Amino acid sequence: MISQSRQHTLLEAIGEDPSRKVHIPQGPSYLTNPPGTTFWQAVGSWMFTLDHKRIGVMYLCGVMFAFLLGGIYAGLVRVELWNGTPGFLGESLQQAQNNYNQAFTLHGAIMTFLFIIPSIPAALGNIFLPMMLGAKDVAFPRMNLASFYLWCTGAVFFVATLLTSGLDTGWTFYTPYSTTTSTSVILATLGVFILGFSSIFTGLNFVVTVNTMRPKGMTWFKMPLFLWGIYSTAIIQVLATPVLAITLVLLVCERTLGIGIFDPAKGGDPVLFQHFFWFYSHPAVYIMILPGMAVISEVIPVYSRKHIFGYTFIAYSSVAIALLGFLVWGHHMFTSTESALAAVIFSALTFTVSIPSAIKVFNWLTTMYKGAIHFNAAMCYALAFMFLFTIGGLTGLFLGALSVDIHLHDTYFVVAHFHYVMMGGTLIAFLAGLHHWWPKMFGVMYNEFWARIACLLVFVGFNLTFFPQFILGTQGMPRRYAAYKEEFQFLHQLSTTGYFVLGTGLFLAAAVLIISLFKGKKAPDNPWGAATLEWKCCSPPTHHNFEVQPWTGSPYVYDDFVYDPDAEGYVEVLPDLQRDAKPAEAPAAPATT
Ligand code: HEM
Ligand SMILES: [Cu+2]
Numbered sequence: 001m002i003s004q005s006r007q008h009t010l011l012e013a014i015g016e017d018p019s020r021k022v023h024i025p026q027g028p029s030y031l032t033n034p035p036g037t038t039f040w041q042a043v044g045s046w047m048f049t050l051d052h053k054r055i056g057v058m059y060l061c062g063v064m065f066a067f068l069l070g071g072i073y074a075g076l077v078r079v080e081l082w083n084g085t086p087g088f089l090g091e092s093l094q095q096a097q098n099n100y101n102q103a104f105t106l107h108g109a110i111m112t113f114l115f116i117i118p119s120i121p122a123a124l125g126n127i128f129l130p131m132m133l134g135a136k137d138v139a140f141p142r143m144n145l146a147s148f149y150l151w152c153t154g155a156v157f158f159v160a161t162l163l164t165s166g167l168d169t170g171w172t173f174y175t176p177y178s179t180t181t182s183t184s185v186i187l188a189t190l191g192v193f194i195l196g197f198s199s200i201f202t203g204l205n206f207v208v209t210v211n212t213m214r215p216k217g218m219t220w221f222k223m224p225l226f227l228w229g230i231y232s233t234a235i236i237q238v239l240a241t242p243v244l245a246i247t248l249v250l251l252v253c254e255r256t257l258g259i260g261i262f263d264p265a266k267g268g269d270p271v272l273f274q275h276f277f278w279f280y281s282h283p284a285v286y287i288m289i290l291p292g293m294a295v296i297s298e299v300i301p302v303y304s305r306k307h308i309f310g311y312t313f314i315a316y317s318s319v320a321i322a323l324l325g326f327l328v329w330g331h332h333m334f335t336s337t338e339s340a341l342a343a344v345i346f347s348a349l350t351f352t353v354s355i356p357s358a359i360k361v362f363n364w365l366t367t368m369y370k371g372a373i374h375f376n377a378a379m380c381y382a383l384a385f386m387f388l389f390t391i392g393g394l395t396g397l398f399l400g401a402l403s404v405d406i407h408l409h410d411t412y413f414v415v416a417h418f419h420y421v422m423m424g425g426t427l428i429a430f431l432a433g434l435h436h437w438w439p440k441m442f443g444v445m446y447n448e449f450w451a452r453i454a455c456l457l458v459f460v461g462f463n464l465t466f467f468p469q470f471i472l473g474t475q476g477m478p479r480r481y482a483a484y485k486e487e488f489q490f491l492h493q494l495s496t497t498g499y500f501v502l503g504t505g506l507f508l509a510a511a512v513l514i515i516s517l518f519k520g521k522k523a524p525d526n527p528w529g530a531a532t533l534e535w536k537c538c539s540p541p542t543h544h545n546f547e548v549q550p551w552t553g554s555p556y557v558y559d560d561f562v563y564d565p566d567a568e569g570y571v572e573v574l575p576d577l578q579r580d581a582k583p584a585e586a587p588a589a590p591a592t593t
Pocket of ligand 1: 288289331351353354357392393394395396399400401405414417418421422425426
């Protein structure tokens, strides 16, 4: 923590001699075009841009649109479940059940493949990964743009699915139902196939960028933890996604050519599909959560004004999660004819994967301990993340325990578990990152007060929606049913009410951010006093981010940043003064590893 007196000394120092402030060169924003650009030239300059920040912004718009669409389908599910009897989605039980199957499938598939997987890496990662490396762009800018257009193509397939006969298999496409239903399975699987390539392109790009473009002085263990998280994610993206792609091709072959690989009548096995699917999809849940953890590892130290605790443990735990995540897929098949020995082994391995997750949570907590915590909106989201992710992770252990899962499998308990990790975890971390980096991305400040109110509504609404589902699950309410017994009604109604509170919170958060684009005060270069390199270029950055290679200090030492009332933000004190203040400090070592 930085002492008050040190802040005074630094402030006085730059007051006497303003040239001691580190000067950040200002330039034209990456969001704008040179004067005289026509409308169509401007459109073209975005569509064919190779600037990682513009691609990130386009991804951001895309994933937000997908989130809205997925959110509408969630609403259909929740409103149907207000009553135990069919009504909203169809008069008869049969009709309601058919429409309900479509609603939850499209909700799940859109949220998973179009929103959560690309959200943090492709939107925030694209914008900030190169900047955190002090670089001008990613290693392969053209591939980056291609990945965005693949995402768009995948999205078009999904929209085509919606416009044709929809999809009712669940986001997991389990056989034998997916090989027999008359809905648009082929369109949707092709969409997921294409989205998979988009994800692989992003991952590959990030692996190469981190390996080859770290600046002088930034060794692996001086990298911001965001980069460790995104790097581990990228490895899973590159290794696991091809398995999904092949599985989906097999599914399409099964439907069109009847090859029989998943059909017992022809010597195949439907459970084989589950193994293939979860061999990708369990690692994929870490594609979803690791970037969330990566954001939180940046946000917590900045707003606690303290060096991150246990840097190496957090860094290695990301890698451990990425590797262990490949070994536990069998916990999704405890109840589908898995051998008892396999089940016991998968259960035990599932427990090991929670260790690195817990390591992170303890380190974040210890970072906050005795810190000077600033409850900015981004920090409020980070705290919400810690609370919700912990509940999500711990309930994963209930499910990982073999005997307990026999009862809880396919109940609302599972639904609650994965929403606590995916929504309470990844989405909330995404919001934390969005608020943390918004001033840098768009060069404007939003209204802190209303942003915090939105965060509170999201938190309350989220718990109201999903906590009752844990109880429903333990009482035996199965998932994927449009109707239920009267005894479940009260808890379902709490949950549906929560959906509307949550929705209000999310709309408010979006409104606060969007209004800031038009009415927000101009953002200073470093509003929060963060030490990572993206804050060493102007807000918003120029096309090439940095005029000169920025000086690479520790990403988590805040001592040399002082709040300057003139700039309404933090300024870094010149390195030569730093050397005066800390004569013993060695110069940064060149990157060797
Ligand atoms: C702390 C570590 C975790 C453990 C021990 C764990 C454990 C489990 C287990 C055993 C199941 C299977 C339950 C069943 O079907 O009966 C499950 C389901 C699920 N988990 Fe986790 N989990 C963890 C973290 C996560 C994370 C981080 C995510 C996503 C970000 C996630 C997403 C899911 C999803 C989507 C399902 C349900 C899939 C479906 O059937 O539709 N889990 N989890
Ligand atoms: Cu799993």
